[in-house]
Amino acid sequence: KLGGFAQENNTIDSGELDIGQRAIQEVPPGIFWRSQLFIDQPQFLRFNISLQKDALIGVYGQKSLPPSHTQYDFVELLDGSRLIARQQRNLLESERAGQQTRSISLHEAGFIQYLDSGIWHLAFYNDGKNAEQVSFNTIAIAACPVLCCGNGQYSKGRCLCFSGWKGTECDVPATQCIDLQCGGRGICIMGSCACNSGYKGENCEEADCLDPACSSHGVCIHGECRCNPGWCGSNCEILKTMCPDQCSGHGTYLQESGTCTCDPNWTGVDCSNGKD
Numbered sequence: 001k002l003g004g005f006a007q008e009n010n011t012i013d014s015g016e017l018d019i020g021q022r023a024i025q026e027v028p029p030g031i032f033w034r035s036q037l038f039i040d041q042p043q044f045l046r047f048n049i050s051l052q053k054d055a056l057i058g059v060y061g062q063k064s065l066p067p068s069h070t071q072y073d074f075v076e077l078l079d080g081s082r083l084i085a086r087q088q089r090n091l092l093e094s095e096r097a098g099q100q101t102r103s104i105s106l107h108e109a110g111f112i113q114y115l116d117s118g119i120w121h122l123a124f125y126n127d128g129k130n131a132e133q134v135s136f137n138t139i140a141i142a143a144c145p146v147l148c149c150g151n152g153q154y155s156k157g158r159c160l161c162f163s164g165w166k167g168t169e170c171d172v173p174a175t176q177c178i179d180l181q182c183g184g185r186g187i188c189i190m191g192s193c194a195c196n197s198g199y200k201g202e203n204c205e206e207a208d209c210l211d212p213a214c215s216s217h218g219v220c221i222h223g224e225c226r227c228n229p230g231w232c233g234s235n236c237e238i239l240k241t242m243c244p245d246q247c248s249g250h251g252t253y254l255q256e257s258g259t260c261t262c263d264p265n266w267t268g269v270d271c272s273n274g275k276d
Contacts, residue, residue, distance in 0.1 A: 102266070
């Protein structure tokens with residue numbers, strides 16, 4: 001026996017564990033620490049692992065049979081010196097009556113693994129030169145954004161989708177629009193929204209100018225054309241001298257009434273008629 005677990009053929013076996021249960025063990029060098037998990041339905045599990053800074057640990061998993069260095073369904077290789085450290089009291093020593101507890105620096109690791117239903121055999125192998133304290137637990141994960149629905153990699157707060165997938169959670173096939181209705185302002189064609197005039201964006205959610213180029217005499221901002229000097233109109237298509245508020249250059253435009261007060265010798269709504 002070692003640490004209360006059966007030891008045989010260079011292995012330590014802690015038996016079956018429950019999801020969420022934390023297990024802890026001091027693992028001698030060159031030894032497999034084994035356990036089993038029963039998975040009642042296919043799911044993603046997050047493995048939270050604590051180990052000391054000098055630990056070199058291989059984490060192996062295989063369905064139905066105990067894994068080895070060459071036979072496994074998944075493997076994660078952990079180097080304690082490259083992981084984030086935190087201080088924690090030595091749990092193994094605290095369990096030994098009459099011995100004083102001490103603080104050690106544990107380093108944290110974690111990974112997510114999809115496990116099909118059945119009995120899964122886990123094995124932690126100590127590839128270092130010294131005995132190492134290792135602890136771990138598993139947590140069932142249901143939140144799709146963290147996992148990117150299995151169709152992408154979670155990095156720096158967002159999902160980076162694998163080829164063939166898109167969306168904030170990588171849950172939309174690339175050949176399908178994220179919003180099948182395109183916001184009611186367009187139609188979905190081969191995975192992209194073809195927006196109606198006046199709208200743009202991945203889901204046609206942004207207002208756009210009727211002429212996005214603004215007749216090449218302005219720039220479209222929030223769905224409105226901001227015209228260059230000398231041009232006016234909803235699409236910047238009218239020379240400034242012809243704009244109503246210019247009074248043909250022969251009067252003053254009254255903003256309150258929306259009318260022109262013409263200069264002497266000029267008449268008309270836009271002061272375009274000269275007096276003889």
